[in-house]
Amino acid sequence: MNIADYLEKWGRTILEAPLTSRPNPEEPPELAEIRLAVLDQVREKSYRSGGRKVFPYDLLRIELRGVEQSRSSVFAGAFFRKYLEGEVRSALASAGCRYPEGLRVSVEATPGLPKPGEPWLVVEPSVAEQPGGATQCARLIVREGAANVPELRLEKARTNIGRSIDVIRAEGLFRRNDLAFAEDTEINRSVSREHAHILRDKAACEYRLFNDRWYPLGSHDCGTWIVRNGMSQEVHRDSRGTRLEPGDEIHFGRAIVMFEE
Secondary structure: OOOHHHHHHHHHHHOOOOOOOOOOOOHHHHHHHHHHHHHHHHHHEEEEEEEEEEOOOEEEEEEEEEEEEHHHHHOHHHHHHHHHHHHHHHHHHOOOOOOOOEEEEEEEEEEEOOOOOOOOOEEEEOOOOOOOOOOOOOOOEEEEOOOOOOOOOOOOOOOEEEOOOEEOOOOOEEEEOEOOOOOOOHHHHOOOOEEEEEEEEOOOEEEEEEOOOOOOOOOOOOOOOEEEEEEEEEEOOOOOOOOOOOOEEEEEEEEEEEEOO
16 A cells, blocks of 8 residues: 555544554555654653653654655645644653643655755754744753852843853953853852853754863863763764753753753
């Protein structure tokens, strides 16, 4: 059974026999591969909070690249989108995972031949813009270290983190830190004056963490890292930064803050 026939059959029978997240023996292999890849991303982006797993994103952007022209309309159609939405919701419910009521899926199918080394499937969870143009504002919660505030809302386009509030150079005021670990404690002394900054991208609905410390190229002593899903990830100084996700535990030296949305 090809994908178009399968989705047409699914559309006729959805009210009589809702799909579960378990594989269907009639499901075309290509469709099963897409479904499993999407569900893997959903599981990877979920985190535990308050004794339950949480998937905080209300939009899953799916991009299929190098699709045959004759099948692009099938992948971009409403049946395929609703099929994936049903699979995602079913998988989250089966795992006892909390998720937004308005969770939806968008699919973009790009026809043509796949390019060398280009991923054929891209899955990007995000938070959709709320009605009225308002977007959810993330926050940093201090867990270790004595900061100027216990909690900081990330409302600005750029949020600076460092040891002192004002960073003075020979020319005068060079930088002002929004989250500052100025008190003279052992933990605070591990934070650099210009340690890091976070950029807020409203259009992409994301926050990215950048390392501002100067250290030898190739050194593992970058002083900034994230603990996500129990695994440590170093954040090195570069031009792209690292995208933050809800539940990330951010380490600035020995100071620790949580990123929450």
